[in-house]
Amino acid sequence: MSGTVLRRGRVLALLAMALALVAALVVGASPAGAEGGDGKRDGNHGVPHPPRKEATATGYGGAVTSLDPYATRAGMEILEKGGNAVDAAIATSAMLGVTRPYDGSIGGGGFFLIYDAENDEVTSIDARETAPLATPRDVFLENGKEIPFDERRVSGLSQGVPGVVAGWELALEEYGTMPLHKLLQPARVVAERGFVVDEEYVDRTTDNLEIFRDFTSSRETFLVDGKVPAVGSIFRNPDLARTYKLIGRDGADAFYEGEVAEAIVDTVQHPPVVAGAERNVRPGLMELGDLDDYEAKWRDPTMVDYRDHTVFGMGPPSSGGTTVGEALNILEGYELSELPENDVLHLLIEAEALAFADRGKYLGDPDFVDVPVEGLLSQDFADERRELIREPFAATKKPLPAGTPDGAADDGVVLASAPMSTGSTTHLTTTDRWGNIVALTFTIEQIGGSGIAVDGYGFLLNNELTDFATDPNVANSPDGGKRPRSSISPTIMFGPDGEPFVAYGTPGGATIITTVLQVAVNLVDLDMDLPDAIAAPRLGNGNSENTNFEATLPVATQEALKAYGHKLPTPAAEPIGNVNGVQFLGDDGLLAAAEPTRFHGGSAAVLEPWPH
Template sequence: MKLFASPLLLCALAFTPTVWADSPAAVTTPVATALAAKPEGAVIASAHHLATEAGHEILAAGGNAFDAAVAVSSVLSVVEPISSGLGGGGFFLLHDAASGKQTLVDARETAPASGVPTAYLDKDGNLDRDRSVNGPWAAGIPGLPAALVHLSRNYGKLPLARSLAPAIRIARDGFPVYGRMARGYASRAEVMERYPGTREVFLRNGRAIAEGDNFIQPELAGTLERLASDGFDGFYKGRTGRLLLAGVKDAGGVWTAADLAGYTVVEREPVRFGYRDWQITTAAPPSSGGIALASMLQILEGWDLQALSPAQRTHLVVEAMRRAYRDRTFFLGDPDFVQIPQRTLTSHDYAQGLRATIHPDKATPSDSLSGNPTPLEDEETTHFSIIDADGNRVGGTQTVNLLYGSGLVPKGTGVLLNNEMDDFALKPGTPNAFGVMGYEANAPAPGKRMLSSMTPTFMDNGHEVVVIGTPGGSRIITMVLLGILGYDAGLDAQAVAALPRYHHQWYPDVIEAEAGTFDAATVSALQAMGHALKLPGDEAAGGRGSSHVWGNLQTVHWDRASNTLSAGSDPRNPVGSGQVVKAGEPVSPP
């Protein structure tokens, strides 16, 4: 087997700023003599307009970006059960403008004491896929409620109850079911209707939710009220804690009071690195996103992408993706349980060594990068981006993993539990639901956090500030990568949110793409280089399939030279919203 070339073998290559040759004209901003110290107002982009409006409501009430993050996150937990919720977890990247402090709030779910590898194997020693993605054994201990308490207590200005008020109101009064929510339920109905608590929430007189229904969740409102009143104990102990334990037990699973009470949020140092003129600040392990971004971008800065054809540029980006996802498979996991060679994996020298293994006109077969050992997330997840009038920033990405998570709602809680246990390497070398593999570094253990692809990210080049992130399972990292390249090419926030997307994750050895991403000439050129492509409707190309559209990218941008704010909300999602509110302007009614 071929191994990576030593990074010491290659000198740094010259590079120039990138503008995509076939992209719209670059948007340039004249350099002002003085850069604004604070924004002109506040901007929020999220996957649902009710969440965006709730964030601005809290800002208007005297809160800061961190209070607004509690409001946006909790409202998304009410209106996007398909993607996230109190029964899941997430990562929150924070920038405090007054102190300059940047931190990553890790609210990733943890494995319960019962979550050992043998619990997920059938009698023949094969992975029991139903158990790993459906029902109580699929669920890790939720982290999102603890994160909301942590953000409010340590960074916010308002009481937690005030920031949760919009979510409580919407859960009690309801909101219109949208098409994506109804379609997602239809695809998961068989699993969700196994459980009495889930049926109580999602069925109306025996009929499944339909687009246009008013979706009310009184039990979830009660759970949020206990969280607002009692903080951490209001979810992980007391009435809610007892209901969660009983619901998991009744469905055949095993959680303990110690599993719930022992959950802790962890603050971690973000991954930081430079790319051209940008300082990138992004998610650290147990997210794999930051390390993978550092690797891919530092590989790519060795080329003048502007001068290349679309096929040549795509080839190089794919080769960078291939190498980063290979390293993800073998080296990354929960840093509290495994040693991660982070300094090496994020170094320029290592990236130069990886770059040396890329042939400029020929695809690298993934099995030639296997090393040792040899190997045998689109609408899921949600993201929001915030910049407030003081310059505080939040990038939040949260999830329940697959559509509607595990499908299990413990009776009396309204809380849909995640199925994040599938993100562990439950059986080494066996792909999970997103087709990615793992080994010992990401094996489950009690209290351990499973590896994630969530990648909330900041970009800052001195006169521009960006917050960006997206859902998308294993495609999250590559969508954020393409967004960063778009901003570097001079695109505005909305153009970045609308960019066409493609992806490669080492295995399966295939390029996936949205409909319309590549023209026929580019497809032919990539195939001539040795790449296999999986395009919408092309069932012969192999791989795990490719949908027509991916992700739900939400991004905000502050141009400090002109002191203007802008938002980009993914046009693939009709209920998303990016909203700028200038100082003194009224807020849209909630």
């Protein structure tokens, strides 16, 4: 299956339509997904009570973790009805598009890492956004100079062809057991009836308030009388509910053809700017043919052995799997479990910088550039790169140059470091009673994406094309039909016995890579369980002079790292990452875990909880 490309299924779309009509006749007026965590409905308004939010859960039978309790509950409903991990992942992601619409939605793209237990096989789906075919390599240059980032972001030029819906359908065709309309039903009901606004939703809306006010579609979709909805209020998105209904009825064709596709193209080509707004909003280049031609693709996952574990990640056009894998291979040369924690963190920084140097030079869309994946992930290359780490331990001067793995030519180009911005994005992890696993990370890029909603359809369009370099002559340059490099790093690890050990991921821009790497080291080398590995203070270096770190990193640790020569000027303004995942305990036991406090905490649940 790896390496093949599947078209969207026209036959399945017709089948989904027929099933939806049958279900409408058979199912009563009480739709799935209307129940909250206590199984009750709001008697006055029909609004589901917010589900209880727990950061950890242990038990059997299946698990769901995400950034939001409504989303976790949606996935659990599917598992309760006999669905598998892929079914649950689709339902969870659809709900995140309702209750966390600024992080990831059908207006963006993502990457699925899937473990098929029956065949003992890990596969991956690339549902990354693509540049419209008319995109020139110098799209983000005007008169030879870069368009300022804020103007690139809030424009039609930044909006790639969304891939989430095609990814849903591709995963469902191969592995799903339930029709799409049933998987979207929990999210559709909550979009229609409303959800209780929490602090995180308010924070995200506030971050985008000035942008939303400048677009008629965004103002009408996400603001209430031009203002941010209040904590505790009920927020509805009937336009998104209608869009989900269309997709559930007609499959992905409802999104990539017809009225939704026409509305997307109109939004890209004619951004709905409020009269009198002073923002310079450039139109985009997307055509209907770009949507109709979009393909979600099977890709080969990356794989490295670390200690006695096997680590699977996402391959190009994501840089996550190769960069995490290379850094682990570099760290393989040290017995981290026998070192003081300050030494471990020092080596973590050094390995990250080396791997990011190679990421910057070689990673791009493999359909357009030759990415030396095998060379980047070879232990020999990691051993060569490790020689640049100074002993006795002292920080190297950064940025470091890229190496030359097998399969790559050294052209002498040295690229800048990766900015350690937190970005947007969302992650979820699901597993089922049969042992299948999905780690899915998806995004619309910035918090709020481009800030421009599709009028009448309830979702924001991404600004994913800003992930391209502005330089038209590097591996990650823009081009028509090309997918920008990503940092997304869904990860599945197997233990010494060959059985699943942990599956997890995180949002966070380039900090996704450093966060996933640090959690792996916490688990394998520092012998933490998943909740502790997630809760531990984080730091990261994208081959930069300065190392990014959280304010919770102990002062003594900061001072020790500075003594090595690392520069830690000021802590990150926001937490680094927002991890969730599932640890497999043996004897079918599951430990589901999400953030306990970062970004107001995440949500974890298991199908059959252990008694307290």
